[in-house]
Amino acid sequence: MNSLTMLRSGHVYGCYVREARYEFLRLARTPSFVLPTLLFPALFYLLFGVVLARGHAGGDAARYLLATYGVFGIMGASLFGFGVTIAIERERGFLTLKRALPMPPGAYLFAKLMMAMIFAAIISLMLDILAVTLGGVTLAPNQWLALFGINVFGTIPFCAVGLWLGTLVSGSAAPALVNLLYLPMSFLSGLWLPLHLLPDFISRFAPLWPSYHLGQIALGVVGGSAGTSPLMHAGALLATALAFFSLALRRLDRAADAPGS
């Protein structure tokens, strides 16, 4: 009995790991996902954080933007990796096939979350390398580690938002919708330029965006936050994650009942 239940849980664990591994490999082989996801944050950071910021404020910009472009990058991996892939798989019937097969119910979402986290880790390390070699950024080991952790686990609320977007629209409309949210939200949360350089009303409305909260947590690590409590920001992100996951799961349940394939 005991060994049987152990076998079962080992079996399910194996399903989760395989699903996640192949989801990552599949997207890693898809240039239309990999190139923008990995290159945009790196190029933007290089341009705004290193080249244009040279000589300003003694490397402060390079440090500030390392935190915020990390958040910008992992948002892209989460929103596109979750939202667009789910919209496409829903539209083409792959999700239906997966639901007909005896896949452990959580494995599908787990795989996509893991994929987003691995891409987040890669983005984080790429920015770190650029920051150290070209941006002249110096941080204590625990600061590097904290930024890395924020980037990896910060994917969760954006995966939830992406999942919800992916249940709303077709595969062909999803990239446009995601961009429509992703780019303005990044700007309005002060990820591209510090909020104090932007008009006052933008910083007043910034707390509406989940990206603002993750940005503030990351900035807190490099000493650039407005002094607000990271716990409050984490709470806002947790609420975002819960709200959008439950919205999305309800929509997925209902979508299952539509006619056709």
Added chain:
Amino acid sequence: MKREGADVLAELRGARKVYAKLLALDGLDLQLRGGELLALLGPNGVGKSTAIGLLLGLIAIDEGEVRLFGQSPRMLSARRQVGVMLQSAGIPEACKVIELLEVTRGYYAEPRTLAECVALAGLDGLLHRSYGKLSGGQQRRVQFALAICGRPKLLFLDEPTTGLDIEARQGLWKAIRALIGQGCSVLLTTHYLEEAEALADRVVVLGEGRILAEGSVESIRARVAHRRIRCTTRLSAEQIATWSHVRSAAMESGRAELIVDLAEPVILRLLIEDPDLADLEVHRAGLSEAFIELTREAA
């Protein structure tokens, strides 16, 4: 009846499903028994895919009952005994065949080995290719391999040979027969009536969400009494079409083709009116004639 009841693998009882205002299934009763291949036939939009969706737990039922291995199809333990090939799989193109197989095999308790899957589905040399780089026929074979890799007791094949050439289709038929020989049951939907004729133990013809006819291929064919007569004759089709017992007459590449209610009086008259008549053939109606007849009656 009792003995059969003990061996039911999947069942719909009084299944009713309405989409918005469109009635898809209207109290359908369907049973799948151990070791049989049941072909579900019917024109598009009569509820075949809905029936499969209900049996797999993909669609919620409005009224009635669904049982898969005695359980709700939403239970993982029920679906672990089932293999599925849907009309469109939508498999992402960047997946490698071996990855798809490994992931899907992992869902099942006692899956077939990779080598068995390759042999049964004819995937030699394809394991390390990307799914998107395969031909349409090869993609269908991969989908078939995913359906059988879990050593299922029951296989759902929704239009499995659509888009395959004749050779590939017959290869798949051979594999399906081999599986049935090993005791696997199959629920097949198909547009190709010769496919049902070649494989099915039992046929259910659906129309407008209900069963129009049910039975062996033989008994369905027998429901349609008419015969088909072919011959080379100097008589015109228009002329023959006016005779009694003749339902239709047409010329096809120089030969007359008649559909008749009763063959003997028509043959007698043909031979009297054209003593030079040649190449006479008389066929019983095939499943496709029976099918057309049944669905026309229902319309």
